[in-house]
Amino acid sequence: MCGRFTLRTPTASIANLFEDIAIPEIPANFNIAPTQKVAAVRQRTQQPSREFSWLRWGLLPAWASDIKMGSRMINARSETVQEKPAFRAAFKKRRCLILADGFYEWLATPHGKQPIYICLQDERPFCLAGLWECNSKLESKPLETCTILTTAANPLVAPIHDRMPVILRADHFDQWLDPDFKDADALQNLLQPFAAQEMATRAVSRNVNKVGYNHPDCLTPTATQGELF
DNA sequence: CCAGACGTTGTT
DNA sequence: GTCTGG
DNA sequence: CCAGACGTTGTT
DNA sequence: GTCTGG
Numbered sequence A: 001m002c003g004r005f006t007l008r009t010p011t012a013s014i015a016n017l018f019e020d021i022a023i024p025e026i027p028a029n030f031n032i033a034p035t036q037k038v039a040a041v042r043q044r045t046q047q048p049s050r051e052f053s054w055l056r057w058g059l060l061p062a063w064a065s066d067i068k069m070g071s072r073m074i075n076a077r078s079e080t081v082q083e084k085p086a087f088r089a090a091f092k093k094r095r096c097l098i099l100a101d102g103f104y105e106w107l108a109t110p111h112g113k114q115p116i117y118i119c120l121q122d123e124r125p126f127c128l129a130g131l132w133e134c135n136s137k138l139e140s141k142p143l144e145t146c147t148i149l150t151t152a153a154n155p156l157v158a159p160i161h162d163r164m165p166v167i168l169r170a171d172h173f174d175q176w177l178d179p180d181f182k183d184a185d186a187l188q189n190l191l192q193p194f195a196a197q198e199m200a201t202r203a204v205s206r207n208v209n210k211v212g213y214n215h216p217d218c219l220t221p222t223a224t225q226g227e228l229f
Numbered sequence B, D: 001c002c003a004g005a006c007g008t009t010g011t012t
Numbered sequence C, E: 001g002t003c004t005g006g
Helices: A010-014 A068-071 A088-093 A172-175 A184-188
Strands: A005-007 A029-032 A037-043 A051-059 A076-077 A096-099 A102-109 A112-121 A126-135 A143-152 A162-167 A199-203
Touching: A029 A184, A037 A126, A037 A172, A051 A096, A051 A126, A088 A096, A088 A126, A096 A143, A096 A172, A102 A162, A126 A172, A172 A184
Parallel strands: A051 A143, A076 A143
Antiparallel strands: A005 A029, A005 A102, A037 A051, A037 A096, A096 A126, A102 A112, A112 A199, A126 A143, A143 A162
């Protein structure tokens, strides 16, 4: 699954992914958690251009009347997302990209939970497949929220966890973002596990949840990586 | 018909 | 909003 | 996902 | 143990 991730790449490099979109300054965050604002790109219906948005992580359907519902909707299974009542409307018309450059999975060991950081081998930023919603029933201002799709773990991640977030290749951005693209099977085909040979894992400091979201020590390698599996 | 759920993960 | 269960 | 709380009453 | 908040 994906319950914590990072976005620490300098904003100028992130902007290179989207030449046509104005990207605001994005502070490095080494520990992005549910309910926080995540950096996203989306395209609204009947509007030609894409836009950058900050979205609250934890999808709250338009009809939800309890904000608690959103904090549990941090992931959507790609295998069932098109049918689930909480996600299917967003899947049809409100798909988005969530900017990231790595994510954490927690490996249970005899000595406790060991955070493992997973990113691309070249550590470049990438996009996670997301959905977004707008809810106006709860607060005076409309609340825009999102969720991250998950899929089966690839062979690199499988020893740590059986699920991983959907990473989209740049040549799939167009279809994923287009609210008028209706081919459900084609969309489903975008949600495959990312190539293991292009990714890397490393055990990192257990202080990831103590040192603070903006602290690079989140990614300090630990010495025990070889003993973990 | 109305009432109530609407989700994922990991663990047992 | 829409489906399921009673 | 993890960390932290997990309660009520009366008074300010 | 389980829920809530971040």
